[in-house]
Amino acid sequence: MVNINFISSKGVLQKADAVAGETLMECAKKNQIHEIEAECGGGCSCATCHVYIHKEWLDKLEKPSEMEEDMLDFAFNVKENSRLSCQIKIEDVLDGLTLETPETQF
Amino acid sequence: MSKLIETDALIIGAGPVGLFAVFELGLLNINCHVIDILDKPGGQCAQLYPEKPIYDIPAYPMISGKDLTDKLLLQIKPFSPVFHFEELAKDLKKNNDGTWHISTKKGLNFHAKVIIIAAGGGSFEPKKPNIPNLEKYFDQVRYSIDQIDNFKNKDIVILGGGDSALDWTVQLNEIVKSLTLIHRRDVFRGSPATVNKVMDLRDKGEIKFHVGQVKNIIGSNGILDAVQCEKKEGILEIPCDILMPFFGLTMSLGPVEKWGLNLLEDRVSVSTETYQTSVPGIYAVGDINTYPGKLKLILSGFHETALMAHAVFKYINPEERLTLQYTTTSSSLQKKLLAK
Numbered sequence A: 001m002v003n004i005n006f007i008s009s010k011g012v013l014q015k016a017d018a019v020a021g022e023t024l025m026e027c028a029k030k031n032q033i034h035e036i037e038a039e040c041g042g043g044c045s046c047a048t049c050h051v052y053i054h055k056e057w058l059d060k061l062e063k064p065s066e067m068e069e070d071m072l073d074f075a076f077n078v079k080e081n082s083r084l085s086c087q088i089k090i091e092d093v094l095d096g097l098t099l100e101t102p103e104t105q106f
Numbered sequence B: 001m002s003k004l005i006e007t008d009a010l011i012i013g014a015g016p017v018g019l020f021a022v023f024e025l026g027l028l029n030i031n032c033h034v035i036d037i038l039d040k041p042g043g044q045c046a047q048l049y050p051e052k053p054i055y056d057i058p059a060y061p062m063i064s065g066k067d068l069t070d071k072l073l074l075q076i077k078p079f080s081p082v083f084h085f086e087e088l089a090k091d092l093k094k095n096n097d098g099t100w101h102i103s104t105k106k107g108l109n110f111h112a113k114v115i116i117i118a119a120g121g122g123s124f125e126p127k128k129p130n131i132p133n134l135e136k137y138f139d140q141v142r143y144s145i146d147q148i149d150n151f152k153n154k155d156i157v158i159l160g161g162g163d164s165a166l167d168w169t170v171q172l173n174e175i176v177k178s179l180t181l182i183h184r185r186d187v188f189r190g191s192p193a194t195v196n197k198v199m200d201l202r203d204k205g206e207i208k209f210h211v212g213q214v215k216n217i218i219g220s221n222g223i224l225d226a227v228q229c230e231k232k233e234g235i236l237e238i239p240c241d242i243l244m245p246f247f248g249l250t251m252s253l254g255p256v257e258k259w260g261l262n263l264l265e266d267r268v269s270v271s272t273e274t275y276q277t278s279v280p281g282i283y284a285v286g287d288i289n290t291y292p293g294k295l296k297l298i299l300s301g302f303h304e305t306a307l308m309a310h311a312v313f314k315y316i317n318p319e320e321r322l323t324l325q326y327t328t329t330s331s332s333l334q335k336k337l338l339a340k
Ligand SMILES: Cc1cc2nc3c(=O)[nH]c(=O)nc-3n(C[C@H](O)[C@H](O)[C@H](O)COP(=O)(O)OP(=O)(O)OC[C@H]3O[C@@H](n4cnc5c(N)ncnc54)[C@H](O)[C@@H]3O)c2cc1C
Pocket: A039, A040, A041, A042, A043, B012, B013, B014, B015, B016, B017, B018, B019, B035, B036, B037, B038, B042, B043, B044, B045, B048, B049, B053, B054, B055, B056, B087, B088, B089, B090, B118, B119, B120, B121, B122, B123, B124, B253, B254, B255, B256, B285, B286, B287, B288, B296, B297, B298, B299, B301
């Protein structure tokens, strides 16, 4: 099990167990993280699974693909630590990954 | 009022289920017009995952959203459905004789014996950015252009870096007083020709371009005056008469909500015998409907259209008997299918 810390826009922490191989978005949906919508179900075509990864974890992730960068253009309030959670594969080394969810996905 | 378009059935939504509804209705000689707010058929399959494979369409071990749409279009061709794209079905009225009148946002008018709602996850609408007070200035925040004259000699601010943002930048630039394009990075995603054109306009100083994001707008007495663009270097205030945000599309139930149908959790309740809604003469199939055990699958939507079509036939022709015919063996069905 890989532990993920979801912090809501209101600052509320929700811990969730993820399985290596699934995506961060899938883990969020399973655990009913409300601020993640994922309208396209992981197709990288909606940008409603936008999250802010905590700085210390950013380097441990693979860099976003060009497709993800393009889709981030459709997210709002994009920051340097913005990512689309459906494009992040959970791995064992991500145990403890901490991220914030935005107030709205629009 | 524009000319009234007559049809047996008016299908709202050209997603996979709306398309197959044309087929099932067509077999029973019920002709169809189809409305969709998108500029193309296929619904979610075309808009959200055209290149992704689907594995649970019977007899297709694997098929992409795009191929499924193309094959459905081919399959329904014999019934010559008439499509009306980029049209939002908006107002619904019942006529005295029990038929229906539907008008679209842009002003098309339909007269139909029955309405088939195949609106899926709802209509695709532009995302509205989460900027405080945006709704206060709804008149000055535009997601499309109805009358280009309204943009003449105005200060326009366009947000985004995709096709829509770039296309409108190029088109509007000629007639406006000033045009500012704001995007979160200096990379654009659009057809190379349009991207080059925008770069060229920027280099010549004909448009202004900022890397940044708009998080606040400023106005007084209900009139929008300026936007605040957050840049690395600080906040920049840019005069603005019309703001055009282009952050893609999202699905929302839309006008269907206001048609007086029984809804359950934003879905239209139907009978599983007829797929009729709580209002006689209005049917709902595919992702938009709900009933005990509903699965939002294309497969289930297809099944629903067959039962719906038989129910519609009986509704339109109460005196006639309808027997089930197979497309394999029925000569009259084959005549229809092979006619064109
Ligand atoms: C990423 C993803 C993967 C999927 N994978 C599968 C899969 O493997 N197998 C499967 O069976 N299903 C899958 N689905 C679900 C499947 O796509 C839907 O069940 C299917 O698209 C529903 O079809 P529909 O015709 O009911 O609605 P939609 O495809 O949603 O089409 C509805 C159309 O109606 C239009 N519309 C709505 N309201 C209005 C209005 N008022 N005026 C004008 N137009 C309107 C919309 O613009 C839209 O084009 C997937 C969905 C997603 C997002």
